[in-house]
Amino acid sequence: xxxxxxxxxxxxxxxxxxxxxxxxxxxxxxxxxxxxxxxxxxxxxxxxxxxxxxxxxxxxxxxxxxxxxxxxxxxxxxxxxxxxxxxxxxxxxxxxxxxxxxxxxxxxxxxxxxxxxxxxxxxxxxxxxxxxxxxxxxxxxxxxxxxxxxxxxxxxxxxxxxxxxxxxxxxxxxxxxxxxxxxxxxxxxxxxxxxxxxxxxxxxxxxxxxxxxxxxxxxxxxxxxxxxxxxxxxxxxxxxxxxxxxxxxxxxxxxxxxxxxxxxxxxxxxxxxxxxxxxxxxxxxxxxxxxxxxxxxxxxxxxxxxxxxxxxxxxxxxxx
Amino acid sequence: xxxxxxxxxxxxxxxxxxxxxxxxxxxxxxxxxxxxxxxxxxxxxxxxxxxxxxxxxxxxxxxxxxxxxxxxxxxxxxxxxxxxxxxxxxxxxxxxxxxxxxxxxxxxxxxxxxxxxxxxxxxxxxxxxxxxxxxxxxxxxxxxxxxxxxxxxxxxxxxxxxxxxxxxxxxxxxxxxxxxxxxxxxxxxxxxxxxxxxxxxxxxxxxxxxxxxxxxxxxxxxxxxxxxxxxxxxxxxxxxxxxxxxxxxxxxxxxxxxxxxxxxxxxxxxxxxxxxxxxxxxxxxxxxxxxxxxxxxxxxxxxxxxxxxxxxxxxxxxxx
Numbered sequence: 119x120x121x122x123x124x125x126x127x128x129x130x131x132x133x134x135x136x137x138x139x140x141x142x143x144x145x146x147x148x149x150x151x152x153x154x155x156x157x158x159x160x161x162x163x164x165x166x167x168x169x170x171x172x173x174x175x176x177x178x179x180x181x182x183x184x185x186x187x188x189x190x191x192x193x194x195x196x197x198x199x200x201x202x203x204x205x206x207x208x209x210x211x212x213x214x215x216x217x218x219x220x221x222x223x224x225x226x227x228x229x230x231x232x233x234x235x236x237x238x239x240x241x242x243x244x245x246x247x248x249x250x251x252x253x254x255x256x257x258x259x260x261x262x263x264x265x266x267x268x269x270x271x272x273x274x275x276x277x278x279x280x281x282x283x284x285x286x287x288x289x290x291x292x293x294x295x296x297x298x299x300x301x302x303x304x305x306x307x308x309x310x311x312x313x314x315x316x317x318x319x320x321x322x323x324x325x326x327x328x329x330x331x332x333x334x335x336x337x338x339x340x341x342x343x344x345x346x347x348x349x350x351x352x353x354x355x356x357x358x359x360x361x362x363x364x365x366x367x368x369x370x371x372x373x374x375x376x377x378x379x380x381x382x383x384x385x386x387x388x389x390x391x392x393x394x395x396x397x398x399x400x401x402x403x404x405x406x407x408x409x410x411x412x413x414x415x416x417x418x419x420x421x422x423x424x425x426x427x428x429x430x431x432x433x434x435x436x437x438x
Numbered sequence: 439x440x441x442x443x444x445x446x447x448x449x450x451x452x453x454x455x456x457x458x459x460x461x462x463x464x465x466x467x468x469x470x471x472x473x474x475x476x477x478x479x480x481x482x483x484x485x486x487x488x489x490x491x492x493x494x495x496x497x498x499x500x501x502x503x504x505x506x507x508x509x510x511x512x513x514x515x516x517x518x519x520x521x522x523x524x525x526x527x528x529x530x531x532x533x534x535x536x537x538x539x540x541x542x543x544x545x546x547x548x549x550x551x552x553x554x555x556x557x558x559x560x561x562x563x564x565x566x567x568x569x570x571x572x573x574x575x576x577x578x579x580x581x582x583x584x585x586x587x588x589x590x591x592x593x594x595x596x597x598x599x600x601x602x603x604x605x606x607x608x609x610x611x612x613x614x615x616x617x618x619x620x621x622x623x624x625x626x627x628x629x630x631x632x633x634x635x636x637x638x639x640x641x642x643x644x645x646x647x648x649x650x651x652x653x654x655x656x657x658x659x660x661x662x663x664x665x666x667x668x669x670x671x672x673x674x675x676x677x678x679x680x681x682x683x684x685x686x687x688x689x690x691x692x693x694x695x696x697x698x699x700x701x702x703x704x705x706x707x708x709x710x711x712x713x714x715x716x717x718x719x720x721x722x723x724x725x726x727x728x729x730x731x732x733x734x735x736x737x738x739x740x741x742x743x744x745x746x747x748x749x750x751x752x753x754x755x756x757x758x
Binding site: 139142143144145146147148149150153161163165166167168170230233234388389392393394425426427429433437 | 459462463464465466467468469470473481483485486487488490550553554708709712713714745746747749753757
């Protein structure tokens with residue numbers, strides 16, 4: 119019996135509050151990528167929607183819940199994807215959304231947040247600095263602070279990916295999940311452990327932002343002083359204790375990937391699958407590249423969690 | 439009353455014979471692309487499947503039908519996408535498939551056909567030469583010749599896209615469809631004219647391969663001596679009379695796009711939507727670029743019909 123913060127009935131109910139545009143995303147085998155990696159690889163594509171990442175699943179839940187309770191505003195810290203998604207869902211549900219981001223966040227992500235008409239505040243620091251500023255705004259204005267991975271809706275939204283994977287669980291034996299704050303890993307992991315316990319749940323984090331993976335291995339919160347990775351979407355320093363507790367129950371493993379493998383992963387997804395992805399979305403492929411023997415001949419799913427990338431940086435990483 | 443070769447009940451029934459992996463593809467608005475084009479643009483994404491184009495919808499019908507009738511082999515001419523899709527569906531349904539392609543077809547498409555174990559024969563000529571050779575093989579071996587756009591299954595398969603669009607027809611007022619042989623245009627067009635007659639059906643063909651568009655405008659078959667376009671997927675010289683007859687009933691217009699607009703369209707789909715597409719899939723955006731006044735402020739859907747592109751050529755077209 120799983121004892122996480124997540125609940126299967128609530129996750130099933132969550133589907134009804136999410137714009138169908140974010141649900142039932144493509145899941146298909148990419149044989150060319152599998153041949154290149156020495157295993158069978160299926161892609162769960164979370165980028166073909168208005169905000170180009172899986173975050174809309176969670177923000178739809180947050181925004182519909184706030185609207186149902188008569189609330190009119192929310193604030194979040196975001197590396198970019200949560201902010202865009204919350205801005206999008208907020209507009210749809212009539213909420214006044216403020217996003218706080220690091221000035222280091224990709225310009226493309228920030229431009230899209232601004233284009234929604236969402237208020238955007240930049241801080242001179244990293245994601246954890248943005249979190250502190252967002253919390254201060256929430257206190258000052260008495261509005262809802264949306265905290266990725268801590269707020270259960272963000273995990274439940276991501277968990278709906280797990281429902282879709284569980285329906286096809288006979289066709290794979292491991293799922294590779296990008297690990298940042300842990301919403302996607304705990305959400306998807308909870309559903310798979312409940313409905314398809316034979317499927318390995320393997321989390322992948324950059325070596326340059328290893329706090330949650332170290333915490334998982336040591337079974338206690340381990341923080342880091344800094345992050346150094348191109349995978350901006352998963353670069354946190356302070357794991358949330360409640361999320362770690364859940365992760366320890368639902369993940370089979372957490373591994374680290376080098377920056378070079380993330381870049382090669384992006385190149386392979388472009389070459390073999392025709393997909394432009396942000397660095398976080400290449401972590402699954404990167405994990406296979408780093409330990410090919412472990413994955414040889416296995417049937418894997420990798421969740422392509424986002425495609426919001428600065429094209430100039432992308433061209434630099436992937437040019438022939 | 440539409441009097442085409444297509445039938446709504448048959449199209450609805452077709453969904454049951456198609457691997458669900460090809461159905462219910464993403465349809466979502468891309469605001470960044472719309473801002474850049476001066477209208478609202480939604481994307482119908484037909485590339486997130488094992489063969490990276492919409493052709494699997496039709497080949498699933500062909501292959502399941504052959505299997506149901508105890509047939510064991512088929513041959514087709516293909517610029518690449520039909521061949522890959524027929525090879526994929528043939529393998530799934532236990533058929534021996536031969537594909538005849540022009541040696542000018544993109545290497546990436548040909549490699550993927552070979553990787554399936556499908557027999558591949560290259561001819562020293564263009565697509566219409568490949569068609570003649572495929573017909574000869576069918577006669578010699580007494581096997582089914584699959585002819586794109588002429589064979590009703592290829593139109594019915596494409597028409598299932600129309601069913602999915604019709605469900606959301608209140609959210610747009612025109613659909614832009616790449617025009618080659620005409621399977622997609624007649625299939626989608628038939629369904630929209632039957633179920634959502636207010637939606638404009640606008641076909642787009644390259645100026646370098648204008649045979650079907652000229653035929654549409656002159657209401658009789660017009661052939662050309664050659665083609666000259668990067669949009670290999672739609673480069674035919676000999677329109678099929680029965681397909682033209684259908685097109686004349688279901689299309690509101692057929693327009694031509696210059697090569698430069700196709701290239702710009704590919705660049706815009708990459709920059710604003712994060713999508714790698716083959717040239718044919720950029721024809722819709724190209725049409726807007728060529729006649730912005732016509733489309734200003736309208737709500738458009740463009741069908742992204744394929745992403746099978748040689749990356750070297752793609753980089754050349756889209757590099758900053």
